[in-house]
Amino acid sequence: MSEPVVLVSARNLRKQFGAVFAARDITVDIHAHSVSGLIGTNGAGKTTFVNMLTGYLKPDQGQIFFDGHEITGRPPREITRMGITRSFQIPQLFDSLTALENVETALGIVGKPLEQAEEILARFELTPFADALAGILPEGVRKLLDIALAMVADPRVLLLDEPTSGVDSSEKFEIMDRIMKIVREAEVTAMFVEHDMEVVRRYSDRVLAFYDGSILAAGAPEEVMRDEKVLEYIIGRPLQAGRPAQAQVVQEGAHA
Amino acid sequence: MSYQIKIVSAAVATALLALGGTAQADEKPVKVGIVTFMSGAAAGPFGVPARHGAEVLLEELNAGKVPAPYDSVGFGGTPLEFVYIDESGGTSQQVTEFRNMVDRAGVDMVIGYTSSGNCLAIAPVAEELKTLTMFYDCGTPRIFEDDEHHYVFRPVAHGTMDNVGAAMYAVDQKPDMKTYAGINQNYAWGQDSWRDFEGALKQLKPDVKLTTSQMPKLGAGQYNAEISAIMASNPDILHSSFYGGDLEGLIVQAQPRGMMEHVPTILTTGETITHDNKIKIPDGTIIGARGPHGVFAPDSELNTWFRNAYQDQIKGDPWYPSYKMAQTILGTKAAYEKAKADNGGQAPNTEQIIAAFEGLTFVAPSGEVKMALGNGHQAVQEVVYGTARNVDGKLTFENVKRYPSEVVTPPEGVKSEDWIKNGMKH
C-alpha cells in the first residue's frame, strides 16, 4: 500500500442537546479505502458523529472536511452528492414500493439508467425480493436494501449505522459478509457502528472507540480492544458485558 | 333543432285539440323548469315561499280556477307540468342543470333564479339554447343593462328601486335626518344595495353624514360588535339589505340591546320576516317587500284569489317571493296567450311568445306590471315601504308609501349606477 490518503477529517466536533453533550470534542482522520468500526455504549456519540458527517445534524463547533473540502453543516443531499452516503439503524426505505422500485427510484435520482436496478439487487443477493413491497420484507433484507440504496450513487464514503441490529445473530455474519464483499469490491471507504465486538473484530481495519462524546481510542482492532480504558468503559469484561448492550439496542429499535 | 321540432309538433297537437274544444287529459302539457333555492341561506326566505307560490299556481291554473284574465286552463288551454330544480350549488352547477333541463328533461321554458350570479350565468346559456327563460327574483340591473337578450325576460322589477325607494322613504319620514349608517352583507347583494342606497340618499339630501358602514361577511351570525358600533355612532337611520338567517340573527341580537327601537332601521327585504311571528319586529322599523308584493300587494280580485288559494294549500301567508313567482308565471301566461291569439288561436312557438312578451303590460296579484326596460324584456313596478307598528300583538303597517316606477327606476338606456350618480333625473 502506498501512503494512506486522509479522505474524511473531523476537527474538534461538538454537539450539545440541552445540557447533554452528544459530542464533546471529536477529532479523527479517516483514510481512503479503510473500513472503520465505531464502538461505544449508547449515548457515547457514535450516531451523532455519523449524523454530523452526513449533514443531519450541524455541529455546534468544529469542522468536517471531505477530500479537502469543508462540508460542515451542509445539507444531507449535498453531502450525498459529494460522495458520502449512509444507511440507517432503522432502514429508511420506500415502504410502499417494491424492492426493485426502491432501487429504480435511487437510480433515477442519481441519474443512472433504471435498467441497472436488477444488477444491483443481484449484487446484494436480493433478486428474489425484487417484486415484494419493501414495507413487508424481513428486517435483514431491509437492512441490505437500505445499504443497496446507499450504494447506488457509487459513494466514496459509506457510513453504516448498526447494519446488523435487529437481525438474528445467526444471520449477522452472512449479512456482513455480503456487505463487506461489495464494499471491498467497490473500494469504498466505510465506517460502521456496531455493538458486537466479534463483528467489529472480523470486519474492520480500524476501530474508533467512543466514550462520553469523545474518541477514547483509535487504531487496529486488536490493539483498541486490548486498551485498558476501552475494556473498562466500553466492552466491559469480554463476552459478559457485550450482550446487555446489544439487548438494549434491540429494545430501542422496537419502539423507535 | 330537435327543440324546434318538438315545439312545432306540440303546437300542432295543441291546435288540433283546441279545434276539438276542451283540453283533454292526454294532451302534451307545457313543461316548465322551476328553479328556486331549496337549500342554503336563500332557501328559507326566498326559495321555499317561491316554490310554494309555483305549486299553488300549478294547481290553480291546471284546474282553471284563476280569475280573469287568467281563467283558461294552464297556458292557453294547455295544462302545465313543472319540473323543480334546486338553485344551490353555484353557477357551474346551475349552468349544468339548466342544460340538463333543456337537453334531457325537455322543458319548454324555464322560470326561476334568485341569485344574481346565477341569472348572469344562465342568460347567455338561455340564448345559446334558444330557451325562453324568465327570472323571477334576482336583483342585479346588470342583466339587461350590460347585455341585450332575446330569450330572457324578467317580469319583476330589478333591485335598483328597492334602495332608491328606501332612500326616498327615509327622507320622507325623517326630513331632518343628519346621519345614517348601514349594515349589509359583504357580497354583491349587500354591496350593490348599500351603494344604491347611499348614492340615492346623497342625491336627495347632500348634507347627510355617514356614521358607520358595517359589512360583515355573508352568514357571519354574530353581530354584537357591529351593533355596538352602530349604537355608539348613533345614526338617525340604519339601512340593511340583510335577509334570511342573517336578518333574523341581527334582529335577535339587536332586540335586548334596543338598537332598532333606538335607530329606525330600513329592512329592504323585511317583509319575509313579518309572517310567522318567530321574531318581534320593533315599532318604527321600515319594511320593504322589493315591490308591491306580499303585505303591500294592492287589493284586487287577483290578490284575494292568490292569498286564499295560497293559504288553503300551504297553510300560511304568501310572502313577497311567492308573489314574485306568481307574477312571473302569470306574465308568461299572458304573453303565451297573447301570442296564441296573434297566431290565430294556434299554440305559439318560442319566437311568437317572445314577440308577444316584449313590452307587454299585464296584471298580477301585485298590480299592474309593464315590460318597459331592456327592449321590453325587463319589468318596472312601483316600490312600497311602510313602518311597522305592533297593535294588540298584531303587526300592522303605517305610513305606507308607494313610489311609482317612473320615480324609482332609471329610464330605458340609462344604467342604474349612472342614473343615481347623475341625480336620478327623468
Added chain:
Amino acid sequence: MKSSSTMHARQRARRPQHALIALVVTLILIALGIGLSTWQFVVVVALSKGLAALGLVLLLRCGLVSFGQGLYYCAGAYAVGMAMSHLGIRDLVPLLLLATVSAAVIAALLGVLLSRYRDIFFAILTLAFTMILYGLLIRNPVLGGSDGFNVQSPTFFLLADGALSRRTMFIITAVVVGVSIWAVQRFLATPMGRLGPAMKDNEIRVEYLGASARRNIFWNYTLAGALAGLGGGLTSFSIGHIDPDLAFWTTSGEFLFIAILGGTRNAYAPFLGAIALELIRSLAFQYVPNSWQIVIGVSMLVIIIFLPGGLISIARLWLRSAARGA
C-alpha cells in the same frame, strides 16, 4: 434470471405506449361525446375539473393534500375572462396559454413557501390561500364581485369562422385533455415524476439519495397549479361565467374527491373520477334530490375503505382480465 428478463420486457414495453393509449382514450372520448350529444356538456365540465384533479394527483402522489387547488382553477378562469374583456383576446390558444402560465406563476410563488410545509399544515395553508383569493375577488366590484362575470365563446385561429360551436369546444377540450394525460404520463416516468411516491414514503431517504424534497414539491406544486389553470380556462369557456366560487374551498374539496375517487395511479384516473362524480351527481339529483351530499359523502367513505386505489384500480383489473381473455 427468468423473472429479471420478463421485468426488462415489461419495462421496455411500458414507455412507447403512452402516446398511443392517450390517443385512443381521446378518440374514444370524442366518439362518445359526439354520439351522446346530450351528455357532451357534462363531459366537458368533468374533463375541465379532471385537469384540476390531475394536478392534485401529482401532489397526492407526493403525500400532500391540498385544499386549495381551486385557487389555480379560479386564477386560470379569471385570466381568460380578464384577457377577453380587458385585452380583447378572443383566440383560444393564447387564452389557454395565459390561463396555464398565470396559474403556474402564482403556484410557483406560493410554492416557494408551501414547499416548507407538510401534512395538515400544507392542507391548511393551501386552504387559507385559496380563501384569501376568494375574499379578494368578492370585494372587487371591477371584476363583478361575488356575482362574477360572463365569458364569451372563444375563436380558434385554425377555424376561421367566428365563435366556436359547442361540439368543436368539446373536441378541443378532449384533445387538450389527451395531450395533458400524455404529458403527465411522460412526467411520471421521469426521475422527478417517479420521486413522488418515494417522497410520500420517506423524505429522509430521498434527501439521503441526493434529491431535494423541497425542490421536488415546488415543481410538482407548480405543475399542479398549471394544470388547474388550464382546467379553469376551459371551464370559463364551457360554463361561460366565472365567479369567486371557483376559489371557494368546497371547489377544492370537490377536486380532492375526484382525485380520491379516480385514484392516483396514473394520469387517466382523475378523468375517470371526474366523469364518475358527474354521473353520481346526476343520478343523485334525479333520485334523491335533497340528499345528494349524503351520496357524495358515503361514496367517499366507501372508496377510502374498500377501494383505496380508486376506480382506476377496478378499471385496470377489468382491462387486464379483458386482455387475458382476448
Added chain:
Amino acid sequence: MLMLPAAIIDGIMYAAWLFLVAVGLTLIYGVMKILNLAHGAFYTLGAYVAATFVGFWLAGDYNPYYSYLLLLLAGVIGGLVLGVLVERGILRRFYKEDQVVLLLVTYAIFLILEDVVKMIWGVEPYVISQPYGLLGSFNIGLLYYPNYNFVILGAAILSGVGLALFLKLTRPGKLLRVVIHDREISMALGINVQRYFLVTFVAGSILAALGGALTAPTISVAPEIGVEVIVLAFAVIVIGGLGSLPGAALGALIVGLVRSFAVHYFPEVELFSIYAVMAVVLIVRPMGLFAAAEPRKI
C-alpha cells in the same frame, strides 16, 4: 369615549364564544391528531336540538327559566349521541390512515351531516330568542349588553379551566396526556387508547354541540350556520397551535379583539380575511403560536 370599552367588551365576548366553539376541535386534534371538519356540523346539530327542546318548552307555557337547563341538556345529549355514532360507526375504521386521509373522512362526514340536518329540520330557520333577553342586561352609557353573554363567557371559562385541571390533576387526565404525547408508548404501557379516543371524541362533540346549543338563542338556527363556525374555529386553533388549550384561548382572544377593533375603528377598511391572519401566523410560526415541536426520529 364609548368606543374603547365597547370594543374591548365586544372583543372579549366574541372571544369567549370563539373559544367555546373551538375548544372541542383542539381537544380532538390534540389527542387524536384528527382535524375534524365535521365539527361545524356538530355545532349545528346542537343548535337544532336546543331549538327543538326550547321551542317545545316555551310553546308549552312552562317556566321559561328552565330553558337554560334545556340548552345544556341539548348540548350534552346531542353531542353524546352524535359523537358515539360517528366515532363508533365511522371514524374508528379509519384510525390507521394518514392524518390527511382522516381530514377527508371528516369532510365526508361533514357533507353527510349537513344533509341529515336538512332532512330532520328542513331549511326554514328556527328562532328561540326568549332565553337571550330573559336575564336582563347591563349597560355602559348608551350601550346595553344582555347578561346572557355571561352564560357564554362562563361556559367558555368553565370548559377551558375544567379541561386544563382535568388533564393536570386527575388520573385519567394524566393518562390522556401520555396518549397525547406518544400513542405507541401508551399502547405499550397498556393504556386502552381506543377507549380514550372514544371518550375524547365524544367530549369534543359535546363541547361543539354545547357551543351550538348555547348560541341558539342568539341567532336564527339554519342548516348553514356550521360552515362559518368551522372556519372560525379552525382559524382560532391554527393560530394558537393545533391541539393546544392555551393556544386556543390565545387564538380566540386575538381573533375576537382584532375583529372587534376592526368593526369599531376601521369598518371602512374591510376586515382582512381571517384566512390572511391564519396564513401569516403559519408563515411566521409554522406550527402556530403554542404548538410543541414534534421530534423527528431516524
